[in-house]
Amino acid sequence: MNKVNLKQLAKELNLSVSTVSRALRDSWEISTPTKQRVFDLAKKMNFQPNPYASSLRKHRSRTIAVVIPEVANNFFALAIKGIETIAREKGYHVLIYLTNEDGSEEMSVAANLQSGRVDGVILSMSGETGDVRHLMELQQRNIPLVFFDRVCDSIEAPKVVTNDYESGFVATEHLIKAGCQRIAHLTISMGLSISHKRMKGYTDALLRYDKPYEDTMIVHCEGSDEENFLKIRDLLASDQRPDGIFASVEMLAVQVYHACRELGLEIPRDVKVLGFSNLVTASLLSPALTTIAQPAYEMGKEAATILFRRLEKKYILTPDHRVILPARLEVRSSTL
Amino acid sequence: MNKVNLKQLAKELNLSVSTVSRALRDSWEISTPTKQRVFDLAKKMNFQPNPYASSLRKHRSRTIAVVIPEVANNFFALAIKGIETIAREKGYHVLIYLTNEDGSEEMSVAANLQSGRVDGVILSMSGETGDVRHLMELQQRNIPLVFFDRVCDSIEAPKVVTNDYESGFVATEHLIKAGCQRIAHLTISMGLSISHKRMKGYTDALLRYDKPYEDTMIVHCEGSDEENFLKIRDLLASDQRPDGIFASVEMLAVQVYHACRELGLEIPRDVKVLGFSNLVTASLLSPALTTIAQPAYEMGKEAATILFRRLEKKYILTPDHRVILPARLEVRSSTL
């Protein structure tokens, strides 16, 4: 079976190509009987319009790009699901790009996206990015950009985030109230907005409760999984071992569990652990992990909704439009 | 900044559009100095060729579609990662479609894909699908299809799977050797190849070891998460409670944990649990979950590799080409 196009439909119906085109788009300038004839034949011949011809002509692809650092991660997976749901509703297609937490990969993806392949971009920044020109160029090319979670404050674009500062504060406060005296913080790339804010919440909570504050208790985990694991293990093996740990991302919390196991430390007796996480199994971990859970699915939906609003020119947003969806502290263990 | 096209480059350089086009594609028929001039200006003006014009002309989109039932699931997330990795290497773009385990959504996606939007499709079937005409039509339109994990045996297309039968057998055998007398099996839609095979492994292992075989020990979990949970809880609450459970998918294993917790049953003392799963946290669950782990990332890479091999017409595959990547039994608890 071969591809059928407008021309063939037109010839079959003794109509012009333009009439068929208009009929299929249900234009008011075409008579009802003609429309019916066209619809019928189109269905019979299983006509599928060539999207690329249409995109070329209209300068619109009905396609968006989602650029994320990682997908094997419940947070981003749920966000994709939210984005895809809204995109389907709106008749858009979703291209996915993984940057593997690598700034240079993010740059090459962004450069590629300048081609007009997509009408808009939803992006969560990779850790290593320092230079953001590639993102500004997207905007200059009139390709709307919406950030979510890992946003870039120096770029004017809508942002969908959680209340990272407050969550960091609440998390730390929770550990303090659970009796922790020395609370460590595990963080990822400091080039990231979320890292800054979560850490500020942490330090502010310590200050607020007159807890000792030491730089050595903040562990920057910016390396490979293996390197990070070693750093965490060293922290837990030191004679200055913390009795509480606040992990800024899921993976680091999981690493703490593994390190504790390796060192024979018991959670929460020896060390209490709390982390940002969307693990569906958090409540089943041994012992349960108390989490700060982000509304990932809703964040994805919101980001997509904002993008389409802009694409459909329905609303003008202020350039620094920011939506904050609160994360929830989910206490999982009575001893924590 | 506006979009720059070949025509503008050509005018600027006093060359014809076709010469510029060829130069950019590094054609051998263009002189080195001309190429250099073109490259330089293209870079200076940040020229990005319009992919849709090129697609329209060449009838190739350099885009593939990935159609999966769900993404918030480690298996599919890892598979996407594998696919995206290979696609990027080959200069392809990846469209993603989630069918939400819904056969009719899968059908509408497949119908849409007939438009020529993509050069090929990698698909894992949704649970409910009975009718597969929509997939055959893709093939008839010369859009290559590669299945992975949840394949469709009645369609001739390359398939990337794990050794589901053997894994089901080994899993059940493992429970038998751990001393289980009444082993239940939790399965999803029986319209799925994986379900059949895993279950056959289960029943064959029971027969092999002369264990009682009862239909009531096979629970079909084809409903919503809530409905499935209730079925599982009922199973565990019955006076015929199994002392071993083999879950065919991750989510069902997790449900067992929740049900056990609700009923005050202890794992593995009261019931031993083993499931197909790629949970990174399986070893940390309380208690650890013994799993059959599929090589998800590798399966994604393999599926993509096969697809591109076909797209680049490098090899002709037999129509029933099948790659089997073995799943691994990962024992996590000494009592199991």
Add this chain to the structure above:
DNA sequence: CTGTTAGCGCTTTCAA
């Protein structure tokens, strides 16, 4: 080695 020309399939003026 470079230019001319004819489309790819669709949308959209402009005319009838």
Add this chain to the structure above:
DNA sequence: TTGAAAGCGCTAACAG
């Protein structure tokens, strides 16, 4: 209400 024709940006015969 319909048709003719131009053209989106790029590629590839075919000529020179």
